[in-house]
Amino acid sequence: MTRQPRWLIGMVGMAALLVLPPFLRSYGLYLLSYWLVFVIATMGLNLTVGYAGQASLGHAAFLGIGAYSVAIVMKAGCSFWLGLPLSAVLCFVVGLGLGFPALRVQSIYLAFATLGFSVAALLVMRYEEWLTGGTSGINDVGRPSLFGLDLGGNLAYYYFVLAVAVVVAALLRGVLRSPWGKAFTALRDNPIRAESLGIDVRAYTLLSFAIGASCAGIAGALLASLVQFVDPTPFGLGVSFTMYLMVVVGGSGTFFGPALGAVVGVLLPEWLRFAQGWYLTAFGVAVIVLMLWLPGGLLSLPDRLKARAIAASRPRT
Amino acid sequence: MADFLQLFISGLATGSIYALAGLGFTLLWQTSGTINFAQGEFVMLPTFALLAFSAIGVPLPAAFALTCVLAVVVLGWGFKRGIADPLLRFGSMPVVVATLGLSIALRNGVRAGYSAEAHPFPSLFGDDVFRIGRVAVTSVDVGTLAAALVLVLATQAFLARTVTGRAMQAVAQDTTSAVVLGIDVPRMIFYTFAINAILACAAALLIAPTYLAKFDMGESLGTKAFFAAVIGGFNNSRGALLGGLVVGVCENLAAAYVSASYKDAVALAIFIVVILVRPQGLVGQRVERKV
Amino acid sequence: MTPKLPTATVLIWLLAASTAHAQLKIAVIQELSGTGATAGTNFKNGVELAVKEINAAGGILGQKLEATIDDTQSNPGIAKALALKAVDDGAFAVFGPTFSGSMIVSMTQTRTAEVPNFTGAEAASLTQQHNPYIFRTSLTQTTSMPRVALYIAGTLKAKTVAVIFVNNDFGKGGRDTFVKAAAAVHLTVAADISTEAGQLDFSAPVLKAKQSNADAVFVYTNEEESARCLRELRKQAFSKPIIGETTLAGQRVIELAGPAANGVLAHVGLTAEAPIPAVREFRAKFEKAYKYVPDHNVIKGYTSVYFLKAGVEAAGKPNRVAVARALHGLKISAAKQPGALMDVAIDDNGDLDRASFIVQVKDGKQQVKEVLPPVAKF
Structure with a gap:
């Protein structure tokens, strides 16, 4: 019963995402697609950070690896449909690698290792000109077509990104519902107890990084085709921080958290543009206020309201 | 050899800049568990405050004192009451994100409200160049390094020798026992925030001639401070100094002898290995995992 | 109706x-x-x-x-x-x-x-x-870099040049165009030194430029980095001509670098100091x-x-x-x-x-040394 309203809101939101976009102009459509890309990426980070409880501040690097994979593959004349799975697989493998430090260190030290990884990845994007085009980037990244259906238009591409987001969400839902998912949260809540319960802590730690990374890889692939240009700037440390911010603001360890968090991280600055030069200051302040109001993230609001309702209905003594 | 020395000494000077910013970072973490991602902006704000006071004709020592007072109120008390106190009981995530928000707000506030340009900042130590053999050293280099050393030693002495300092360390090590011992824990934690604010002002005064006063100076400074703190050992204030110096020197040597392009990566790679082998940092003590 | x-x-x-x-x-x-x-x-x-x-x-x-x-x-x-x-x-x-x-x-x-x-x-x-x-x-860089290269090879009579550039789209693009332009006037690039945006310490790049023994150094970085690089060049007593393009001799860099900016030569497309x-x-x-x-x-x-x-x-x-x-x-x-x-x-x-200008920084002021005419006639 308690979960019903949440799902109802989810269904209404989904319906809106399906029905409303044809009425939007290109700016709105583009922003919605941009938002969805970050929803996919932060869903992955949410698995690593929110469910498995690993500090990861280098997630933008995976977004970049995904974006560059697709751009490079398509420049070489191959199809987007080769690039997309390649992005996911490549990020999965690199993510496994990044998971190894997590086996030895935690919290700030792990954050440091992931930050370091992100710096290194950025340097490769900037200096390996033969592969990545260096700082001038890769231009004219195409958009795919599917069964003869051209996804090049802004509306068509939006629906494509939406479809991918739904598929990724469904897959993640499956993972989280399975015994695996339970193991992830056990890892976050008490690793030593999880170990004593027979959970292979090593394997699950690595997996949480790898799956989180491959989501970002898919998001990166979609981003490259959305912007149709790839250069290193959108994959810097600042973006990693913003993605972390999105996870926590939305509600880390909650399924719909990333969707809301990405609204804050991607759409809120655009809505605040009326504040002119001060819009990013307003954004920063909004984030602080949000955290002070709901330290558990936006999705802790229903629980908060419920707790208040219970407190109010309790007879006063 | 002269070339090597040149790089080494320059690296030390740059490293002491990182160390200054990293010092407050470790202090906050030790006593209150606050990870402050706005640490770079905590140095940027006093820089502009100093510039503003100088602009209205306040002499530098007075400007510095005024800035310190302001910083203790805003970056110490305000930060503690406004962000750290309400959020710390919910774990580190909300604090990290709130300080990220804070850094975005401060950085862009200065940009929109004051200037998007870099501004020159007068050096305390003049701008003389000394040549020892073929090695050139500036008074700024020497002065910054010496001041950083003094600040770190003074902080250490304060923590180890004074009653207040010891009480603060007791809070850092074990809050529950500190309460039992009758230590005023909230006051001790406030002292840390105040010291962090004053250190930030000192850092601003020393760093700004090289870093130049710019709204986004905190961005790279914050990252380097974090690196310095982690590498040196997060639970030791000497660690930040060592960490900063090591980062500064390694970057220079890597740029000259390995690869100019990958200097940051070379230094980081070494540190990641160090951290994996010695997770407590270079001079930190090991903390056991709690169930 | x-x-x-x-x-x-x-x-x-x-x-x-x-x-x-x-x-x-x-x-x-x-x-x-x-x-x-x-x-x-x-x-x-x-x-x-x-x-x-x-x-x-x-x-x-x-x-x-x-x-x-x-x-x-x-x-x-x-x-x-x-x-x-x-x-x-x-x-x-x-x-x-x-x-x-x-x-x-x-x-x-x-x-x-x-x-x-x-x-x-x-x-x-x-x-x-x-x-x-x-x-x-x-x-654009395509117009200005040949003018810079020609000035270095022609007026300054340099045979070799060290290039210090910032690796972002501005710096890297300029470096690439400059290297091509240098080759066209038989100017050899003796050292090709990349730096980071936001770099604090320029001792390694300047040291490399010195070690290359080039006849001149061409610095192509953003404002703050230009100022730090000029200070380091002065600190390490770099004695050869220092040449830039627009930014290096800009008012902002002069202000940030202080006396270290004196003597810097630059090709400038647009300048508030133009004698117009x-x-x-x-x-x-x-x-x-x-x-x-x-x-x-x-x-x-x-x-x-x-x-x-x-x-x-x-x-x-x-x-x-x-x-x-x-x-x-x-x-x-x-x-x-x-x-x-x-x-x-x-x-x-x-x-x-x-038209564009060759300027030199003297006593903290940009001074126009030469006016380079446009290619087309007016």
């Missing part, structure tokens, strides 16, 4: 009223935050001043300009969103972005929508794609309004609005396609269009041709 008649009348009246107060919407899309904030903000300030002046003088062909200002956060993805927004809103012209990556992305949108797009970006490739709607606001009355007058106006010395990005932004004005006036009507067509091959004379500051010719690709 009769009730509809008044409605139609009202509609026509409204339409007529709106054309009477017609405004040309221009969209300023610039790097106002992030790594490009300094350049973008300056460009924006220049545009703002020009818009104010033009409106005060009655607008362009009687139409006032209405500028919207948006920040790309120095991110191509956001720049694309803003270009789409400008097109959605029916912008008459777009000014920016300044980062080449952001420009590549947004110019595709303005091209499709046939909106003239003025940019301060320097990458050579931008105007080589036969996009009829893109216009430069300054000489119109430029002096502009500088005074800008300093009065904004309380600082305008740099080349301010001049880019300022003059670009006047380029648009010249284009509209040449086309004779505020029609985007006609204006873009009129701008190609247009020669704007500063005598007739004082806001253009200097005589300038726009070629068929949207590139500019204009």
Whole structure:
């Protein structure tokens, strides 16, 4: 019963995402697609950070690896449909690698290792000109077509990104519902107890990084085709921080958290543009206020309201 | 050899800049568990405050004192009451994100409200160049390094020798026992925030001639401070100094002898290995995992 | 049927009223935050001043300009969103972005929508794609680097040069063009040294430049890094000529580097120090309004609005396609269009041709040593 309203809101939101976009102009459509890309990426980070409880501040690097994979593959004349799975697989493998430090260190030290990884990845994007085009980037990244259906238009591409987001969400839902998912949260809540319960802590730690990374890889692939240009700037440390911010603001360890968090991280600055030069200051302040109001993230609001309702209905003594 | 020395000494000077910013970072973490991602902006704000006071004709020592007072109120008390106190009981995530928000707000506030340009900042130590053999050293280099050393030693002495300092360390090590011992824990934690604010002002005064006063100076400074703190050992204030110096020197040597392009990566790679082998940092003590 | 008649009348009246107060919407899309904030903000300030002046003088062909200002956060993805927004809103012209990556992305949108797009970006490739709607606001690296290389090899008689550049789209693009230009005048690049944006310590790059024993060093970095590099060059007693392009001898760098900037030589496309009355007058106006010395990005932004004005006036009507067509091959004379500051010719690709300067920093002031004439005749 308690979960019903949440799902109802989810269904209404989904319906809106399906029905409303044809009425939007290109700016709105583009922003919605941009938002969805970050929803996919932060869903992955949410698995690593929110469910498995690993500090990861280098997630933008995976977004970049995904974006560059697709751009490079398509420049070489191959199809987007080769690039997309390649992005996911490549990020999965690199993510496994990044998971190894997590086996030895935690919290700030792990954050440091992931930050370091992100710096290194950025340097490769900037200096390996033969592969990545260096700082001038890769231009004219195409958009795919599917069964003869051209996804090049802004509306068509939006629906494509939406479809991918739904598929990724469904897959993640499956993972989280399975015994695996339970193991992830056990890892976050008490690793030593999880170990004593027979959970292979090593394997699950690595997996949480790898799956989180491959989501970002898919998001990166979609981003490259959305912007149709790839250069290193959108994959810097600042973006990693913003993605972390999105996870926590939305509600880390909650399924719909990333969707809301990405609204804050991607759409809120655009809505605040009326504040002119001060819009990013307003954004920063909004984030602080949000955290002070709901330290558990936006999705802790229903629980908060419920707790208040219970407190109010309790007879006063 | 002269070339090597040149790089080494320059690296030390740059490293002491990182160390200054990293010092407050470790202090906050030790006593209150606050990870402050706005640490770079905590140095940027006093820089502009100093510039503003100088602009209205306040002499530098007075400007510095005024800035310190302001910083203790805003970056110490305000930060503690406004962000750290309400959020710390919910774990580190909300604090990290709130300080990220804070850094975005401060950085862009200065940009929109004051200037998007870099501004020159007068050096305390003049701008003389000394040549020892073929090695050139500036008074700024020497002065910054010496001041950083003094600040770190003074902080250490304060923590180890004074009653207040010891009480603060007791809070850092074990809050529950500190309460039992009758230590005023909230006051001790406030002292840390105040010291962090004053250190930030000192850092601003020393760093700004090289870093130049710019709204986004905190961005790279914050990252380097974090690196310095982690590498040196997060639970030791000497660690930040060592960490900063090591980062500064390694970057220079890597740029000259390995690869100019990958200097940051070379230094980081070494540190990641160090951290994996010695997770407590270079001079930190090991903390056991709690169930 | 009769009730509809008044409605139609009202509609026509409204339409007529709106054309009477017609405004040309221009969209300023610039790097106002992030790594490009300094350049973008300056460009924006220049545009703002020009818009104010033009409106005060009655607008362009009687139409006032209405500028919207948006920040790309120095991110191509956001720049694309803003270009789409400008097109959605029916912008008459777009000014920016300044980062080449952001420009590549947004110019595709303005091209499709046939909106003239003025940019301060320097990458050579931008105007080589036969996009009829893109216009430069300054000489590009393709024009200026050969002038720099020729000066180093010719006037300074250097055989070898060390290059210190910043590895971002501005620095790397400039370095690539410079290396090509150097080869053309038989100038050997003895050391090719890459630095990071935001780099603090320049001891390693300067040491490498010294070790290369080059006859001169060419420094191509952003403002703060230029200042740090100049200080390090002075510290390590670098005795050979130090040459730059525009930024290195800019007022801001001189201010930041202090005495270390003295003696620096640079090729400058646009400078507030130019010995031209119109430029002096502009500088005074800008300093009065904004309380600082305008740099080349301010001049880019300022003059670009006047380029648009010249284009509209040449086309004779505020029609985007006609204006873009009129701008190609247009020669704007500063005598007739004082806001253009200097005589300038726009070629068929949207590139500019204009005089430029060789300057030297003396006692903290930029002094013009030589005026290099434009290629075309006026």
